[in-house]
Amino acid sequence: MTPSLGAARAPLPPRLRLVPPPQPAGPRMGPRTEPPQPTAQRPESQPRPEPLAPPRPLRDAVREDPPLPAAAIQRLALCAAEVLDGSRAIGQLAGAITEEVAQELAARRALRTERRTLYRDERRVVPVPGPPHASAPRPGVVEAAVVLHAPGRTHAVALRFEVRRGAWRVTHLTVL
Numbered sequence: 001m002t003p004s005l006g007a008a009r010a011p012l013p014p015r016l017r018l019v020p021p022p023q024p025a026g027p028r029m030g031p032r033t034e035p036p037q038p039t040a041q042r043p044e045s046q047p048r049p050e051p052l053a054p055p056r057p058l059r060d061a062v063r064e065d066p067p068l069p070a071a072a073i074q075r076l077a078l079c080a081a082e083v084l085d086g087s088r089a090i091g092q093l094a095g096a097i098t099e100e101v102a103q104e105l106a107a108r109r110a111l112r113t114e115r116r117t118l119y120r121d122e123r124r125v126v127p128v129p130g131p132p133h134a135s136a137p138r139p140g141v142v143e144a145a146v147v148l149h150a151p152g153r154t155h156a157v158a159l160r161f162e163v164r165r166g167a168w169r170v171t172h173l174t175v176l
Helices: 070-085 099-119
Strands: 133-138 141-150 153-164 167-175
Touching: 070 099, 070 141, 070 153, 070 167, 099 167
Parallel strands: none
Antiparallel strands: 133 141, 141 153, 153 167
16 A cells, blocks of 8 residues: 555654864964064073973883793794795784885795795695794894794794884894
8 A cells, every 4th residue: 555645744853954163262363463572681680591401311211111922922933934935914914013024024925936836836834933032132122033943944033023112013024
């Protein structure tokens, strides 16, 4: 059954109207006036104010670096090797590496893929990471090396971690 044209309709909801946002409180822009010119010089009897002391460096505050577990170093080394091997996406490491490291990994991955294609090498080797060797040359920086053991191959991964925005990020990475 179709509704007739003369049937009563349900009332429509009230329409919303847009209201411009309130203007920020502050001086209104009016005609430009020149700043007042000083008319009197400071009397010589008045002492000159002392210059402000330079701001103290923030090094006085105690800053502790977030912990960097050995297992995290091993996982990142293994993930980097898997990225170069082609079995892991670079985007999976995005939160742990800088953009420069990601670009370098992409370039090296392309070279390895081309090499595997030329030699028709379809082997996938899963390495086992050894214990990480880490040192901290200065606060906020850790340099680490991990040896990846695989049947017939051994790779070394060198990583440099730096604290950026309160978290450790890999700023340099080399797989040998």
